[in-house]
Amino acid sequence: MRKLFLFICCLPVVGLVRAQQFGGHPPSTKWNQINTDTLRVIFPAGLGLEKQAADIAATTQKLSEQTLPTIGSRIRKVSIVLQPYTTISNAYVALGPWRSEFHLMPPQSPFELGATPWYHTLALHEYRHVMQFNNFRKGLSRVAYYLFGQEGLAMANSAAVPNWFWEGDAVYQETLKSQQGRGRLPFFFNDYRSLWMAHKNYSWMKLRNGSLRDFVPDHYRLGYMEVAYGREKYGVDFWKKVTDDAARFNGVFYPFQRAIKKYSGVPYTAFRQEALKYFSSFIDVNSNDAVTNWARQQKHFAGDEEFPQWINDNTIVLVKDSYKKIPAFFIRNVATGEDTRLRTKDISLDNYFSYRNGKIVYAAYESDVRWAWKDYSVLKVLNVKTGVQQTITHHSSYFAPDISADGKTIVAVAVQPGGAAALHLVNAASGAVLKIVPNPEGLFYSHPKFYKENTVVSVLRNKAGASTLGLVNVNDGTIEELLPYSMHVVGFPSVNGDTILFTGAYRQRDNMFALVNKKLFRWNMVSNTGNYQLSMLNNKAAYTSFTAAGYHVTAITPEWVPAGDDELTSPLFAYELNSLQQDQPLPVDTSHAFPISKYHKSFHLINFHSWRPYISDPDYTFSLIGENVLNTLQTEIYFNYNTDEKFKEVGATAIYGAWFPYLTLGVAETFDRRQNDSPRVTTWNELNGRLGLQFPFTFNGGRFYRRLSIAGGINHHQVNYTEYAKTKYADKQFEFADASLTFTLQSQVAKQQIYPRLGLSLVSRFRTIVNNYSGYQWLTSGALYLPGVARTHSLVLTAAYQKRDTLRDYSFSNSFPMSRGYEGINYYQWPAMYKFGVNYHFPLLYPDMGIGNLVYFQRLRANGFYDYTDIKYYRYNGHLQFRSYGAELYFDTKWWNEYPVSFGFRYSRLVDGALMGLAPNQWEFILPINLLSR
Numbered sequence: 001m002r003k004l005f006l007f008i009c010c011l012p013v014v015g016l017v018r019a020q021q022f023g024g025h026p027p028s029t030k031w032n033q034i035n036t037d038t039l040r041v042i043f044p045a046g047l048g049l050e051k052q053a054a055d056i057a058a059t060t061q062k063l064s065e066q067t068l069p070t071i072g073s074r075i076r077k078v079s080i081v082l083q084p085y086t087t088i089s090n091a092y093v094a095l096g097p098w099r100s101e102f103h104l105m106p107p108q109s110p111f112e113l114g115a116t117p118w119y120h121t122l123a124l125h126e127y128r129h130v131m132q133f134n135n136f137r138k139g140l141s142r143v144a145y146y147l148f149g150q151e152g153l154a155m156a157n158s159a160a161v162p163n164w165f166w167e168g169d170a171v172y173q174e175t176l177k178s179q180q181g182r183g184r185l186p187f188f189f190n191d192y193r194s195l196w197m198a199h200k201n202y203s204w205m206k207l208r209n210g211s212l213r214d215f216v217p218d219h220y221r222l223g224y225m226e227v228a229y230g231r232e233k234y235g236v237d238f239w240k241k242v243t244d245d246a247a248r249f250n251g252v253f254y255p256f257q258r259a260i261k262k263y264s265g266v267p268y269t270a271f272r273q274e275a276l277k278y279f280s281s282f283i284d285v286n287s288n289d290a291v292t293n294w295a296r297q298q299k300h301f302a303g304d305e306e307f308p309q310w311i312n313d314n315t316i317v318l319v320k321d322s323y324k325k326i327p328a329f330f331i332r333n334v335a336t337g338e339d340t341r342l343r344t345k346d347i348s349l350d351n352y353f354s355y356r357n358g359k360i361v362y363a364a365y366e367s368d369v370r371w372a373w374k375d376y377s378v379l380k381v382l383n384v385k386t387g388v389q390q391t392i393t394h395h396s397s398y399f400a401p402d403i404s405a406d407g408k409t410i411v412a413v414a415v416q417p418g419g420a421a422a423l424h425l426v427n428a429a430s431g432a433v434l435k436i437v438p439n440p441e442g443l444f445y446s447h448p449k450f451y452k453e454n455t456v457v458s459v460l461r462n463k464a465g466a467s468t469l470g471l472v473n474v475n476d477g478t479i480e481e482l483l484p485y486s487m488h489v490v491g492f493p494s495v496n497g498d499t500i501l502f503t504g505a506y507r508q509r510d511n512m513f514a515l516v517n518k519k520l521f522r523w524n525m526v527s528n529t530g531n532y533q534l535s536m537l538n539n540k541a542a543y544t545s546f547t548a549a550g551y552h553v554t555a556i557t558p559e560w561v562p563a564g565d566d567e568l569t570s571p572l573f574a575y576e577l578n579s580l581q582q583d584q585p586l587p588v589d590t591s592h593a594f595p596i597s598k599y600h601k602s603f604h605l606i607n608f609h610s611w612r613p614y615i616s617d618p619d620y621t622f623s624l625i626g627e628n629v630l631n632t633l634q635t636e637i638y639f640n641y642n643t644d645e646k647f648k649e650v651g652a653t654a655i656y657g658a659w660f661p662y663l664t665l666g667v668a669e670t671f672d673r674r675q676n677d678s679p680r681v682t683t684w685n686e687l688n689g690r691l692g693l694q695f696p697f698t699f700n701g702g703r704f705y706r707r708l709s710i711a712g713g714i715n716h717h718q719v720n721y722t723e724y725a726k727t728k729y730a731d732k733q734f735e736f737a738d739a740s741l742t743f744t745l746q747s748q749v750a751k752q753q754i755y756p757r758l759g760l761s762l763v764s765r766f767r768t769i770v771n772n773y774s775g776y777q778w779l780t781s782g783a784l785y786l787p788g789v790a791r792t793h794s795l796v797l798t799a800a801y802q803k804r805d806t807l808r809d810y811s812f813s814n815s816f817p818m819s820r821g822y823e824g825i826n827y828y829q830w831p832a833m834y835k836f837g838v839n840y841h842f843p844l845l846y847p848d849m850g851i852g853n854l855v856y857f858q859r860l861r862a863n864g865f866y867d868y869t870d871i872k873y874y875r876y877n878g879h880l881q882f883r884s885y886g887a888e889l890y891f892d893t894k895w896w897n898e899y900p901v902s903f904g905f906r907y908s909r910l911v912d913g914a915l916m917g918l919a920p921n922q923w924e925f926i927l928p929i930n931l932l933s934r
Contacts, residue, residue: 020094020101022631023657023696024373025085031630033599038064038075042599042629043082047418051590052104052119056080058592059123060130066586067128067173070236071243072135079629080126082119084417085374087349087365087397089113091122093129095150097609099629100126106419108352108399108446110489111187111503111510111530114180116465117444118419120588124177128170132243136161139248149610158898160246160255164208168223169239172231175224176579177586179487180465183224184572184580186509189279190529190546191217192225193509196285197528198295198548204272205850208897212323212752212859213300213846215548229275232577234264254853282508282575283528291527291545291552298549305553306544308332309355309494310537317342317360317384318553319351323751324791327351329360329382334542334555343387346380346702347748354402354449358384361403361410361428366394366701370660378701379410381428392431400447402456403428411456411474413445421445423456425474438477448472449495457482457493457500463588469493469502469515482515486569496536503532504568512543513568514560521560522567601658605633617927618644618824632658644824645813647673655694662694664713672722675811682725687718692738704758705746712739714770719810732810734772740765746785754841754861755794759785765815773809778802781817788842796839806831806874819867821884821908821922830880832872839865844889850897859892883911888926903927 030045034057041053064075078093080100089107093100106118114121136157137145144156171188175181182188195202195217202216210216230238245251245259257268264271303322310316314335321327329342345351346364353362360382368374379398382389392410401412410426414436421444423437437456439445446459451471460470466485473479482500483490489510493502500515510530512523525531527545534543541558544551574580608626615621623638633656640649651668670686692713699706719732746759761783768776781800788795802816816833818824841863850856869882890904904926913920 020092020631021372022634023662024083024371024631025658026371027658027660031599031601032596034594035597036061036594038077040077040079040599041082042079044084044417045598047084048420049082049084049104049418050596052418053082053596054592054594055117055120055588055590056082056102056123057594058589059120059586060127062586063124063127063131063173063177067177068131069240070231071128071131071169071240074134074137076134078130081629083373084419085371087375087377087399087415089118091126093126093133095133095154095609096625097607097627097629098133098150100130102126104417104419105415106421106444108350108413110446110459110461110467110491111185111505111532113182114178114185114465115444115461115467115487115489116178116180117461117463117588120465121174121178121181124174124181124586125170128173129166132161132166132169133157136243136247138244139250140252141247141249148612149608151610151612156249157247159896160249161243162208162219162223162256163898164219164223164226165239165243165256166223167220168225168227171220171224172227175574176583178465179585180489180572182220183228183577184487184574185489186505186507186573187530187546188221188224189508190510191215191221192276192279193283194295194529194546194548196280196283197287197292198298199285200548203849204269205853205856205897206848208853209850209856209858209894211846211848212892214848215301215550225279226272226275228575228577229278230260230264230271231579236579238263279575287526287528289526291529291547291554294552295547295549300549302549302552304351304551306351306551307353307533308542308544308553308555309535310540310542311355311384313538313540316535316542316553316555317355319345319353321351321750322550324753326748326750329353331384332553342384343382343389344703344748346389347700347705349377352400352447355384356403356405357407359403359407359428360384361401363399363401363412364391364701367698369697369699372698375700379412379426379431381410392428393426394431396431398424398426401426402449404450409434409450411448411450413448419444423448423458423472423474435474437472437474440477441479443479445472447491447493449493451495451500457495459491459493459502465588469500482518483520484569487572488568488570490568492533494533494535499536501534501536503530503534505572506567508573513563514558520563520567522563524559524561601630601632604628606635608635615927618642630658632656642813645673647671660695662696664690664692664694664711666690666692673813680724682721682729683723684719684721684725684729686720689716690714690738703747705744705748707742707744709742710740711742712737714738717810732773734769734810736767736769736775736810738765738767750791752792752843753794754792754843755785755796757785757787757791757794759783767812769810774807775805775810775812777804777812779815788840790842792843794839794841796841798837798839799835801832801834803832819869819882819884820865820886820906821910821913821924822869822882822916822918830871831874833869835867835869837865837867839863850894853897854895856894856897857891858894861890861892863888863890880915881912882915884908884922885911890926 032045034041034053041056043049043053082102084104086103087105089105090103102122141156145153171182175183241263242259246256249255251258260268260271306319308316308318316332320330327345330339332339348364353360363377364380366376366378376395377397379393397415398412401410403410408428410428414424415421422439425435444461448456448458451457454474456472461467468485469482471480488505490504503510504513512531512534514521529546531545542555544553605628607628610625612625613622621638621640623636626635635654637652647670649670653666656663667689673684675682690713694711697708715736721729741764743762746756749756764780766778779802784797786795800817844860846859847857864887866885871880873880886908888904888906892902906924908922910920
């Protein structure tokens with residue numbers, strides 16, 4: 001995964017997709033490295049990661065020799081940090097700072113990303129991004145680098161080269177240099193196959209930008225087809241020439257499209273259409289099977305139905321979610337189709353679960369309270385009859401659990417930091433480990449299921465990336481292989497008596513198979529997309545199919561036919577791409593004896609990399625920013641202009657996150673601060689130095705994301721009066737304490753929901769002078785998020801309270817959120833003020849339309865509001881009210897098919913505008929804060 005610059009990727013809600021984490025490891029963590037002339041692999045010591053690091057180093061060296069010429073010739077050294085303590089499978093390459101991070105947890109399901117050892121797949125894919133960045137610093141992109149640093153280069157590269165090429169090119173490399181890769185896996189093509197079969201012909205801009213109401217495949221899949229077609233038809237150097245022109249901005253406007261026309265001889269529109277047509281020609285888009293016909297009847301995305309499992313002859317239990325609803329367990333009457341909701345599913349990495357004898361077991365996500373690079377996968381047991389759920393493990397790393405028929409024992413895959421796997425037998429009531437099954441061959445297990453006494457059936461992956469199904473003896477770990485090892489991925493086994501059911505890659509799709517007395521049978525099904533998660537009871541089958549309207553559950557009688565001997569061993573289908581059939585893959589290679597040395601945490605600790613503008617109204621800032629590769633020190637030198645008080649500020653800050661708590665340092669000088677002091681204006685400059693501590697805590701787990709931050713510091717402050725005030729007041733020097741508390745809580749959020757259906761945010765800050773003078777200011781503000789009338793509506797209640805002294809020794813800067821439409825104020829004669837507001841957010845339209853590949857409109861949404869502010873007026877010992885009401889219209893857009901930007905317009909009707917000399921009707925443009933933000 002390619003990560004752009006940090007300030008463009010901030011999201012309004014919390015999720016589990018993570019990239020860089022600040023201060024993520026305990027200070028006791030020791031680091032080692034493999035350091036070559038082109039690569040530095042950094043990894044925690046003492047976990048046995050040397051072989052993985054060696055394979056990554058060896059693989060990237062060979063890639064530089066074999067595939068670099070297809071994108072350029074330039075090599076710049078990069079650092080790759082291995083993260084073994086997170087349960088999230090991911091990786092990225094990024095500028096700002098220049099580095100890559102590999103999350104070493106292998107995914108359980110092999111269908112999405114294959115069965116090749118995870119670290120090897122990451123090396124094949126992510127190093128292509130390293131090559132791309134290394135060879136795209138040229139022309140105007142180089143100018144952007146000189147003007148804004150690494151983040152400027154990232155912005156220019158993203159503007160010049162579309163995201164589908166970045167990821168499509170990397171997927172092509174992982175496919176070219178392995179025996180799997182997503183380009184050989186049927187699951188990877190389900191998305192577009194389902195659209196073509198459902199006759200959903202979306203516009204190019206919709207395919208590029210996605211939708212909030214329809215299923216649209218991601219840019220990985222689109223990019224792979226475009227890249228593979230271009231290379232197949234126009235040669236191995238085609239994309240090298242195209243991206244060279246594009247990164248230079250040759251032609252300035254639409255350089256990528258111009259380059260494709262230049263080197264292919266056909267217009268860009270024709271090129272991309274021909275690429276999709278090539279891949280769609282391999283399927284029958286006019287299939288009339290029942291599932292496809294159902295998908296064609298759905299106007300928009302209907303929702304996902306996954307992991308159906310029989311309770312009795314007429315009832316199944318499954319997980320459902322949609323763009324309007326978060327995942328939850330349901331019981332379905334298969335005769336009537338009626339669903340009964342059981343419970344919301346706790347925050348999880350996937351929707352996998354197992355059911356037996358009235359109990360559901362699944363793995364759920366929990367964060368570490370302190371360390372951001374450490375999280376857990378814990379076991380939950382849900383009693384279907386009572387609705388009572390129990391968390392039976394903590395601080396564990398369990399995946400794909402199954403519960404025994406008597407409900408007393410759970411088998412789950414336990415994955416150690418770095419990816420080593422073992423099967424654990426766990427007490428279903430207490431979570432105690434009953435047995436650890438020996439794994440002498442170092443296999444990776446997926447989706448284990450209880451089979452017979454002392455036997456578990458599981459997917460097995462070896463160190464070469466081949467897979468099979470096997471019977472594992474839980475007493476001694478011995479294995480009986482049920483299929484030959486091959487590159488065909490298999491998964492989601494289930495058991496029905498002596499029959500073992502599973503899904504396997506079969507030609508162009510994932511199909512369902514059965515093993516009966518060691519004989520292999522295939523479901524005789526007419527379908528061009530994948531079918532998964534088969535469950536059987538009394539010759540009734542329930543399974544889910546991938547469709548353009550979501551995963552769809554079907555319950556029917558199966559039709560089995562004998563399977564051929566080579567159906568799960570023949571080469572994977574590669575769409576007749578010659579280069580994929582001719583090239584030699586890079587096997588896993590852990591034998592290279594690279595020198596291992598200590599990596600010092602202080603290495604390049606101060607690492608300035610970019611010059612960044614950002615906006616957080618009323619502050620407009622330009623900064624020189626830095627961060628080290630281990631994400632433990634953030635540094636900033638900045639200039640800021642405040643539009644409320646019209647002051648200028650220059651300063652420097654640093655925050656060190658390798659300790660607990662964080663250590664914060666800062667120095668800043670502010671010019672031209674002012675305060676109305678009728679009939680004159682008091683003006684002054686300030687110098688402030690700060691030393692502080694910050695205690696960040698994360699409590700994500702269960703149904704909610706929760707964060708708490710407590711911070712405090714001591715400030716040395718100097719005030720130097722200017723102009724008229726210099727003759728009236730003496731300069732000041734004092735210390736003040738600054739303490740704050742921030743707390744957020746929110747439920748999971750579905751795709752169409754603007755805000756969580758239940759959430760709370762609270763910020764409180766107190767500042768007080770501790771010597772020489774007197775003065776204080778306390779501000780607390782918060783928001784409560786509640787459900788609206790419809791599932792995509794949000795009722796948001798806001799409140800704020802501020803109290804300050806009236807001694808006039810010193811005036812702290814003001815951040816009180818006034819009623820909308822009024823101007824912010826900072827006046828000593830108003831010592832206490834409070835505000836409450838009511839907001840009702842709701843969507844209006846989902847246009848799914850764009851203009852000239854420039855701007856794409858995903859959603860129009862509105863907010864009706866009422867604000868009430870009450871201010872105590874010191875001079876007259878009275879109160880002033882500032883009330884307003886009105887409406888806001890927001891546009892959720894994407895610009896240049898890449899950058900999400902939300903902006904809007906606000907109309908405020910001021911009830912008390914005359915108190916400030918303001919007209920009753922106020923119009924405002926709501927700045928897109930996600931465009932230029934910290």
